Amino acid sequence: MSKKILVVGMARSGLAAVKYLSNKGYGVVVNDSKPEADLGQVLDELKSYENLEYILGKNPGKEILKDVDMAVVSPGVPLELDFLLELRSMGKEVISEVELAYREAQSKNIKFLGITGTNGKTTTTSIAGEICKEAGLETYVVGNIGNPAISAVEVANPGAVLVIELSSFQLEAVYDFRPQVSTVLNLTEDHMNRHHTMENYAKAKANIFAKQTPDMVCVLNYDDQITRDMGKDCQARPVYFSRQARPKGGIYLDDKQNIIAVKDGQEIEIVNAADLSLPGGHNLENCMAAIGLCLHFGIDKNVIKKVLTSFKAVEHRLEYVNTVNGVVYVNDSKGTNPDSTIKAVQSYKTPIILIAGGYDKGSDFTELFDIAVDYVRTALVIGQTADLIADTASKAGIKEIYKLDSLKEAVIKASQIADEADVVLLSPACASWGMYKNYEERGREFKDIVNNML
Structure with a gap:
C-alpha cells in the first residue's frame, strides 16, 4: 500500500513537492491556509495530477492526520502549528521539501553543496554553481534561491550536483540531510518573529552540518564569532575563511592581497582580491566561502579563478x-x-x-x-x-x-x-x-x- 503524504503550503517548494510525489504514485493531501479562491494559479497547475485530495482555507482535521503517513512543509509554515505538533505526537515525520529532496536523491548518488548564513547566501550559491558548471559538472542551483530542490532531483542524472541555498526555515525540518561540503557564512539577528532567540536561529542554521561526517568539510567564517564557535560542535572538518586573520589550514589574504587556500597542507594561491569581479568586503567573504566549498569538492583552482574574475552580480543584490x-x-x-x-x-x-x-x-x-x-x-x-x-x-x-x-x-x-x-x-x-x-x-x-x- 502506497504512502499518503500531507503537503502543507502551496508556495514554490510545496507545489513542486506535490507534483513530484504525485508523479511517484503517492497519495497526496494538498493543504494551504488560503481559500480556494486565492489559489487559482496553483490549482490550475495541479489539474492534470492524480491522487490528490484538497484541504484549503483551513488546517487538516484529526481524521486526515490519522490517515497520512508523514507531512512535507513549506519553509513559510511554522512548525509550532497545532496540527503539526499533533502529527509528531502520533510518531509521524514532519520534514521540509529539502529533506524530501535529499532522501529521494540518494538512489541517484546526487551530491549536495550546502550554503547558509544570514547574508550573502544567494551570491555565494550563484558563484559556487557557476564554478561547478565551469568544471563540467551537471549542476542545479536550487533551494532558497527560488528553484525547489525536489524539481531538480526529478530530472537530474546520477552523479549530478545540487548547489543549494538554505534558509533557517528550510533547515528547521531536516534530519538526514548531509551535504558533501557546507558553509555557514555569517550569523546576525534575523527572523526573530519566527525563532524568538538567536540561540534558536543559530541552532536551525547548524543543521546544515549536523549529519556531516569527519571526512567532510564545513567552511566557516572566522571573523564572525558565532560561526567561528560553531566549529567546536561541527562533526565535519571545519575550514575557516578570514579577511582579518590567517586561520591555520584555512582561506585568507597574504601581504599582497592574494587569496590563499590551504588544502592537504599545501598553500594554493587562487586569485588577487583586486581581480575579483564583485566589489565590496562582503563579496570578498562570499568569494572566499565559494573557494572553500569548491576547492574541497575537488574543483581545480584555475576553474575557480576564471569564474571569480568574470562573475556578474546577482539580480536584486546591489x-x-x-x-x-x-x-x-x-x-x-x-x-x-x-x-x-x-x-x-x-x-x-x-x-x-x-x-x-x-x-x-x-x-x-x-x-x-x-x-x-x-x-x-x-x-x-x-x-x-x-x-x-x-x-x-x-x-x-x-x-x-x-x-x-x-x-x-x-x-x-x-x-x-x-x-x-x-x-x-x-x-x-x-x-x-x-x-x-x-x-x-x-x-x-x-x-x-x-x-x-x-
Missing part, C-alpha cells in the same frame, strides 16, 4: 539599474535584514538616498543607522516598519527622512531630491510580505519604475 539625470539607481531588494543593508550602504562612497522598510520581522534597526549615518543623507521609508525606521534613523542623526505610502512614491520623491552623482539605493532591511509576494517582485517593480522615468 544590482545596477540605470543612471537618470546623473543619479545612479541600485536595486538591493534582496537586502531583507539590517545587516544586509549595512553591507549595502558601505559599498558606496557617494551620498546615498536610502529606500527602506517593509514587513516587521522583529528586527532592531539601531546598529544599521548608527553606521548608515555616515553614508546616507536621506531616508525614504515605507511599509509596516516605516515609523520604527524613521524614529531610529532620526535618533542616529539622519536629518532628512520622508515617510511614503508606496515604493513608487519613494522612487519619485528620490528623483525630485537627488543631486547628480547621488546613489538611490533600494535596500529595505525588511521582508517584502504585506506589500509584495517576495523580494523579487519588489525588485522588479523598482526597476520598472526607474526605467519608466527615462
Whole structure:
C-alpha cells in the first residue's frame, strides 16, 4: 500500500513537492491556509495530477492526520502549528521539501553543496554553481534561491550536483540531510518573529552540518564569532575563511592581497582580491566561502579563478539599474535584514538616498543607522516598519527622512531630491510580505519604475 503524504503550503517548494510525489504514485493531501479562491494559479497547475485530495482555507482535521503517513512543509509554515505538533505526537515525520529532496536523491548518488548564513547566501550559491558548471559538472542551483530542490532531483542524472541555498526555515525540518561540503557564512539577528532567540536561529542554521561526517568539510567564517564557535560542535572538518586573520589550514589574504587556500597542507594561491569581479568586503567573504566549498569538492583552482574574475552580480543584490539625470539607481531588494543593508550602504562612497522598510520581522534597526549615518543623507521609508525606521534613523542623526505610502512614491520623491552623482539605493532591511509576494517582485517593480522615468 502506497504512502499518503500531507503537503502543507502551496508556495514554490510545496507545489513542486506535490507534483513530484504525485508523479511517484503517492497519495497526496494538498493543504494551504488560503481559500480556494486565492489559489487559482496553483490549482490550475495541479489539474492534470492524480491522487490528490484538497484541504484549503483551513488546517487538516484529526481524521486526515490519522490517515497520512508523514507531512512535507513549506519553509513559510511554522512548525509550532497545532496540527503539526499533533502529527509528531502520533510518531509521524514532519520534514521540509529539502529533506524530501535529499532522501529521494540518494538512489541517484546526487551530491549536495550546502550554503547558509544570514547574508550573502544567494551570491555565494550563484558563484559556487557557476564554478561547478565551469568544471563540467551537471549542476542545479536550487533551494532558497527560488528553484525547489525536489524539481531538480526529478530530472537530474546520477552523479549530478545540487548547489543549494538554505534558509533557517528550510533547515528547521531536516534530519538526514548531509551535504558533501557546507558553509555557514555569517550569523546576525534575523527572523526573530519566527525563532524568538538567536540561540534558536543559530541552532536551525547548524543543521546544515549536523549529519556531516569527519571526512567532510564545513567552511566557516572566522571573523564572525558565532560561526567561528560553531566549529567546536561541527562533526565535519571545519575550514575557516578570514579577511582579518590567517586561520591555520584555512582561506585568507597574504601581504599582497592574494587569496590563499590551504588544502592537504599545501598553500594554493587562487586569485588577487583586486581581480575579483564583485566589489565590496562582503563579496570578498562570499568569494572566499565559494573557494572553500569548491576547492574541497575537488574543483581545480584555475576553474575557480576564471569564474571569480568574470562573475556578474546577482539580480536584486546591489544590482545596477540605470543612471537618470546623473543619479545612479541600485536595486538591493534582496537586502531583507539590517545587516544586509549595512553591507549595502558601505559599498558606496557617494551620498546615498536610502529606500527602506517593509514587513516587521522583529528586527532592531539601531546598529544599521548608527553606521548608515555616515553614508546616507536621506531616508525614504515605507511599509509596516516605516515609523520604527524613521524614529531610529532620526535618533542616529539622519536629518532628512520622508515617510511614503508606496515604493513608487519613494522612487519619485528620490528623483525630485537627488543631486547628480547621488546613489538611490533600494535596500529595505525588511521582508517584502504585506506589500509584495517576495523580494523579487519588489525588485522588479523598482526597476520598472526607474526605467519608466527615462
